Amino acid sequence: MDWFKTLETRQVLEQGAIATEVDGLRIALWAVDGEVYATGNICTHAFAYLTDGHVEGGCIECPLHQGLFDIRSGKALSAPVSKDIATYAVKQEDGFVWVDINTPAQQLEEAVTTAHVIGSDDRTLVVIGAGQAGAETVIAVRKHGFGGRIVLIGSEAHMPYERPPLSKELLAGVTTIEDAYVFQAGQAAELQVKMMLGVSVSAIYSNDKTVRLSNGETISYDILVLATGARPRKLVVSGSDDTRIHYLRDLHDAEHLGAALKTAQSVAVIGGGFIGLELASAARKLGAKATVIEAQPRLMTRLLPAAPADYLAGIAKQHGVSIELGARITNVSDKGVGLGDGRLIDADVIIAGIGAIPNDDLASDADIKTHDKGGILVDVANRTNLAGVYAVGDVAVRQERPGGPFQRMESWQNARLSAERVARHITRHSPVAEDAPWFWSDLFGATIQIYGQTDPDMAVVRRDGDKAPVFLGQDAIGRVKCVIDFGDPSALRAARSLMANGQPLATGGSEAGDNEEDDMKQQSFESRFVWPAEGLTRVPDWVYTNQDVYDREVERIFQGPTWNYVALECEVPNTGDFVRSYVGPTPVVVSRDEDGEVHVFENRCSHRAAEFCRELRGNSTEFVCPYHEWSYDLKGNLAGVPFRRGANGEGGMPADFNAADHGLRKLNVTKRGGVIFASFADNMESFEDYMGEAMLTDFDAVFSGRKLKLFGHYRHTIMGNWKLYPENLKDPYHATLLHTFLVTFGLLVAGNKSAMICDPKGRHSTMASAKSDKSVSDENKKEMRAYRDGMTLSDPRLMDYVPEFDSPWSVTMQVVWPNLIVQREMNTLGVRQLVPNGPNEFTMIWTMFGYEDDDEEMIRHRLRQGNLMGPAGFLGLEDNEAIKFVQDGMLNSAKPANHMVQLDPDVPAGTSETLISEAAIRALYQHWREEMGV
């Protein structure tokens, strides 16, 4: 028996998992179901603190490789862990937990390995709106393991039901509402969802995280899902207040309309969309006369291209439906619908299907952002602008990426997909690839299906088989983007495979998609390089290995609208100073002229293309190409052409040769804080706008106006694709895993403040961390003691941080897209210029510096700390090696595949608060895809 007093019981019960140290042993204290347990705190597989892991169902999942241990028994439960962790006997006295380090915990008869999820989470999920989307959210969130309370609030008294049958079987009386219920019998009880039906929500108070109900009750939430749906747009025309006009949205509407249709002689349907046609179809089936009245010159102008819409109109006419196109309605009455040309469309039943208005008032009253045209704005994961608040179904207006199109969809499939998306996000599952939009309608005895993204202006190819025709909608380069099928599911399947292969549709009668591989080069870039359907969580190998992709990067990125680093001003302080540099792979010269202005021009003689400037740096009054001695001034203007007038009156340049037209290709130049950038693009935005406020702050911390002092350069190649370098600095996940040095010597430890910050476009970023203050520093030392074999630094000056920056961070690694990394690793400062040499190799040019006001000791300190970075640096060499390994893996693998970058599903792309995240890499590719058009 060897009891040690540890921490307060209360503290353990509150926190659930705490690391402590007893007699030199690292011990984890756990609270499971109100009981306290003690185990070893170091994973038996690799070095990690289990208390940093995830506790669920009495088990601890190691943060490093997700090995699972039972807390009560210490048993290793799942690969990769195979060795149990030690357990220790505990007792509770005087409010403290005592641990006996020589006695294992009493073993339970049978360790509980999993607990039922419900009750494992103390959060409350409130879903407003008990339609299909709301109910599907409840089902999906439980399926993915949500263990908290769920409250589903719906204004209708019915259990949640699907709406498509309302205009189809249910309207015709073939089925009942029970058939349309979303929950199966008993499912609501099984899911333990509190149903509040026949109640509406009158307000959301997002500050208090409560909702108020129409009955006065108030409910608290932690997570809120808005599934408030949409309501029918009302027809406003002369007589509409006094005439019974049917709308179809809910069961009540369907029951009344169904009864009315049974006795109807003639039916007027206002609105030529799918609802309108379905109702006309239903009316014809019951023997009534049916007229569809549409204001536009054809049916479905906002949804379908003309050809399939006209075909549909033809079917409707075959089935006896009258169609009035381009019709203006002047009045409605008991007799029917009056049109602008004076005619009266006889009708004893008038139905309007002229669109729906999203129910977004609750949201906008609670400062949740909505779209100008109605609907709640959500991102790719269906998150609103308020944390923990989502919107699903008809009411959600989704923007998949910043700057992308806004899409609101009213479909059965969208209800289901959006619910699944939100459920995955709430339960921290990665997004998955989603099926393309799909919609169906039952019309005149057949089923029409639309698969894919329709656009009324898209080009359409019609294919007639032995059954109904199929329409294939194409994008600008001929790829199949949608399929509209009128009743032949086998044709739909074939068309879907055409869509999946991403090939342009062959013309001239040959079957689409049968292009030979040899012809690949002939095909458009867009059709050859199609991003994986999973989206940004996958990055295909061709992004890193393909020459054509690389060539387009040079054209669109390095020679496109970007600011590229070329030099520091302190490298060219005087008139005539120059350095050789690069913009992307293109050699340029940076020179300072007589007026003190900096110029950047291509290092290519106008005459015979010679890369004329060969010295890395120097001072000169002019540049002379050695081949034929054409000379250029410090601004890059052509100054002299030998024998321009010939010799002895013979030869020479044509008389109209104008030297002013043949200067070197000049780039636009901008400067900030002593850093020089150049761009091939004209009309570049200012550097300040290019960077954005957040990124400028980190940039200015280094380039604050203190005069820079040049310390020197180093250069190295890396056998990898150039983007792997910025990616490495957008990948905080690797920092403590690859760089053992950081952890071993306490430079980066759990508990350090850190962040991975991206600019709104996702191209620039800062990986930042703050060296711990004094109190945490002791903690660091404690953690360092984990290595008891003498691994301490003999000269710890390497780790010293001399505060000198206006920044909360002691380390910032900033990517300025596309070719600059600004390194501020404590006090060692440098800029790294990236020069790509094709898809599989790049050069890094490092320029290290300090400040003019550094004293001798500060200069030495910066140089000493420089041992961390560069191709021989403790951290730098590892990054270079890792990048090479990645490229090797791609070049040598059996077949091309995709990288996986799906850590941190909470943040689809962009700034992340956790280091265990790949959201910044996803943000980079979101931007890259826009630049590259893939």
Place this chain on the structure above:
Amino acid sequence: MSRETKPSLDVGLKDVTGALQRATSPAVRDARYAVEAFNAIYCAVLDDGDLEDWPEFFTEDGFYNIVSRENYDHGLPVGLVYCEGKNMMKDRAMAIAKTSMFGPRYLRHFMTNTRILGIDDTGTIRSETNFILIEVLAELPEGRLHMAGRMQDIFETQGNGSLLLKSRIAIYDTLLVHNALVLPV
């Protein structure tokens, strides 16, 4: 265009006749032999021995820097490796040996053309020696010339007559380093 100016650190080369004359003195020949013997052991330890023995070639206050010729010629101090004192060398040796991740490889150092620049009364020898470093990766057939340059050294003679490095500056001509330099030169 102006040529980059060469630093005039090596006065020996300004007087070729004198340098040839001095090379014949027995003291210079002895010093050269001692330096060559030292470097043979130095290379053997780096190539085939224990990296953590590498600091033992230096005095307690020894200085070690691997600097590009580009920087050296311009009087710029930044090096790939920069160690002030034997303790920093110990830290580097331990960090590389115990914590660093890099692909498996063989390195082989060659040091030749040793020139004795000066010997003072206390037995301090200043010398220059050319070096090349061949790197062989496990997955490639050929060895690659990884680095070439010269060592600018100051040796101190110890009480027992052996030499230790007071300063070694490896000035490399191969400006563009291939991927990474994992060990000292």
